[in-house]
Amino acid sequence: MKHPPAVLANDLVRLRRSTAADARSVFDATSSDAVTHFMEWSRHTDVSETEGFFSGCAARWDSGDEFHWVIEPANERAIAGCIALRVRGSTADFGYFLLPMFWGKGLALAATSLIVGWAKRQPNIFRICATTDTENTRSIATLGRSGLAHEGTLRMATIRPNISTTPRDTAVFGLCRDDF
Numbered sequence: 001m002k003h004p005p006a007v008l009a010n011d012l013v014r015l016r017r018s019t020a021a022d023a024r025s026v027f028d029a030t031s032s033d034a035v036t037h038f039m040e041w042s043r044h045t046d047v048s049e050t051e052g053f054f055s056g057c058a059a060r061w062d063s064g065d066e067f068h069w070v071i072e073p074a075n076e077r078a079i080a081g082c083i084a085l086r087v088r089g090s091t092a093d094f095g096y097f098l099l100p101m102f103w104g105k106g107l108a109l110a111a112t113s114l115i116v117g118w119a120k121r122q123p124n125i126f127r128i129c130a131t132t133d134t135e136n137t138r139s140i141a142t143l144g145r146s147g148l149a150h151e152g153t154l155r156m157a158t159i160r161p162n163i164s165t166t167p168r169d170t171a172v173f174g175l176c177r178d179d180f
């Protein structure tokens with residue numbers, strides 16, 4: 001499979017392949033209650049946890065396991081959040097977060113549009129999808145605006161450790177080649 005570009009950009013955001021040096025800035029997000037509430041991983045309490053994740057990004061990119069970018073607003077030198085894409089066979093899935101100070105500006109939609117646009121142009125990708133907690137209304141709105149359809153709910157499917165140890169309902173969103 002062709003690797004995606006290290007940089008993807010539009011009027012609102014620039015996605016830049018992340019580097020280990022980004023971890024300290026991203027710790028503001030990975031340690032935030034608001035950002036991590038619905039995540040499938042526990043909130044980071046020490047920057048070394050974020051550094052540990054980022055130290056593996058280069059190898060995962062090179063192997064094609066996961067493509068991870070930081071999201072920079074087009075008009076400022078700041079890291080607003082992150083977005084990651086995984087391709088397994090003919091399916092691409094993605095996930096993302098933004099620091100709360102960057103919510104409500106259309107930056108997540110701008111970032112997902114770049115990822116979805118790239119995936120649509122790949123002849124081997126037939127399905128683009130994402131999942132989120134059924135109560136994550138902001139993410140549900142972003143996925144709908146990104147052109148993905150709500151396909152259903154996986155009941156009690158995902159543990160969100162920052163909320164509870166009981167698995168929670170997960171909404172599945174997808175877009176298939178027949179509808180590109």
Ligand SMILES: CC(C)(COP(=O)(O)OP(=O)(O)OC[C@H]1O[C@@H](n2cnc3c(N)ncnc32)[C@H](O)[C@@H]1OP(=O)(O)O)[C@@H](O)C(=O)NCCC(=O)NCCS
Nearest residue numbers: 035038096097098103104105106107108109132138139142
């Ligand atoms: C999910 C998340 C990324 C959504 O961020 P967001 O900023 O609400 O997302 P969007 O980019 O879709 O922006 C939509 C908002 O920007 C506004 N907006 C402003 N300018 C805009 C533009 N040019 N284009 C589109 N929307 C624009 C919209 O009106 C909308 O505002 P509203 O929420 O007040 O209705 C963010 O809430 C987040 O990081 N949450 C925590 C992490 C998380 O849950 N990630 C998802 C895991 S599945």
